[in-house]
Amino acid sequence: MKDSRTWMVLSLFITCLISAFALSQIYNLTLPQIEYQRNVAGLKAAFGTVMPEADRFEPATPDSSVWLAFKGETRIGSIIKTAKQGYGGPVPVTAGVDLQGRIVAIKVASAAEGLKETPGLGLKATEPEFRDQFRGKTAAEIRLTKDGGTIQAITGATITSRAVTDGVRETLEKYREMLILQQEPDSEQ
Amino acid sequence: MKLNPGQIFLAAFLVNNIILMRFIGLCPFFGVSTSVSTSIGMSAAVLFVMLLASWVSWVLYHAMLLPLGLVFLRTAVFILVIAALVQFVEMFLKRYIRNLYSAMGIYLPLITTNCAILAVTFFNINYNFNLLQATVFALGTAAGFALAIILFAAIRERLDDAPISPAFKGYPIAFIGAALVSLAFMGFTALFGIS
């Protein structure tokens, strides 16, 4: 019976059926949690350090480079993501911006997250000494001192410093209207 | 980041080289790269199956799994598609194109468990590629596979004659050689990439 032709087809069919059933159950079981991770917890982990007050984020552009940050129902700022070319590759930066267009905090991806800058030089962009300079600054101020701004470049890593600074400033300027609260907040849905 | 087809090809070919940068498809890489001729045969078979698998899996996913809400069957369906495809290609070549079959026939069965093929079908979906982009990506990946494996086979042919301490003979020295080739490929990472 084990090797009959009917059983050959039937056994394959039964396996498929059991497998599909088990998977549909698992899918339905885990889907709410996956959605929650994707929409709430995951974003909070990714953006929490640059916008600690917020508890909810919504994408504002189709390419996900700008996000709106909410605390409860109130809009408290935005998150921008940028990755300008540095010395060894793109330098991914996440920045929180408040409703006055001032930087709350920035985060530069670590080497483990794909930053390819030189250790001891460009890689220092991830450290607080460099990052904390951005706190409270507006687009106009975000430029290296040697380019006429207020950000002190990392010694020996001008290209990396400039990638971070220019990336943040250019994104701020590009999405200026979106980042600060629209003129009539009441007319928003 | 939006990439045009040329960039997708280069990214798959060099920057995100499937073997040396992504570590996918290592078993055939070390298993088959003992001589240049076998490497070429394997690469041809990979190119052929990778293209077909990309098309079939892409169409199946977008025409069947996605509309019917069966995305959870993706892994099972894709691996079965590849297994069936390999069988089908083997039968077809054996019957109609004997020359091609004798060139790459023996490599075809090995391809079912070649993770590079399955990985490409997943990447096509994960990166939201359209059919053209998926085709270009599959071509680039297969070319990158061929480049790495043929380059590496040439190195290994020479290693056979080199005086190597017994503990390092075979796999260890092959790994170290791969480390050096991979180091060279890291030079491309500054260009751009898909991630």
Added chain:
Amino acid sequence: MNSKPSRISYLTSGIIKENPTLILMIGLCPTLATTVTARDALGMAAAASFVLICSNIAISAIRKLVPDSVRIPIFIIIISTFVTIIDYVMQAYQPDLYRVLGVFVPLIVVNCIILGRAEAFAYHHGIFDSFLDGLGKSLGFTLVLFIMGSLRELFGAGTFFGSPVLPAAYRSAPMLFAIFPPGAFLLIGLLKALVNKLGWGR
């Protein structure tokens, strides 16, 4: 005189004598790709072990019913079912780990260890023996991944499971080579050379 291998050897042979990664040289992709940190390595090892043990048990349980001619497709369906289960569970409850492991979780389905054990062992042995065999091979795989992950994290970041181990001076300029692809190839090459030198697996 009992020539049958003892049950305990089903368990222990996988750890050193038939270590899947360092002796049989299969399952190399995750060994190199998902060992940037010790945590990633253990996460990958846990996922693969789950699939290996479960599929070994399931296949052994139904081995008397499976027709020879369609056994491989049936194995593949069973394995891919367990892979998809762990895929969704990780996505739901370990999203950070899942983000790092990425495509390597669904790729467990083509990990040659799993189909290899199904065909060579579980299809011909009882449920308990298949469980022991799966557990043993999983331990061997986990051991190698753990060694790779720990060493790469230690040299590449100066940390161990995310907590600092080496002095701050090292951590600010670590040997990044270790976490980049070439470092992984070099390290497994050295490990394999060590195994050859010690004469394991002969």
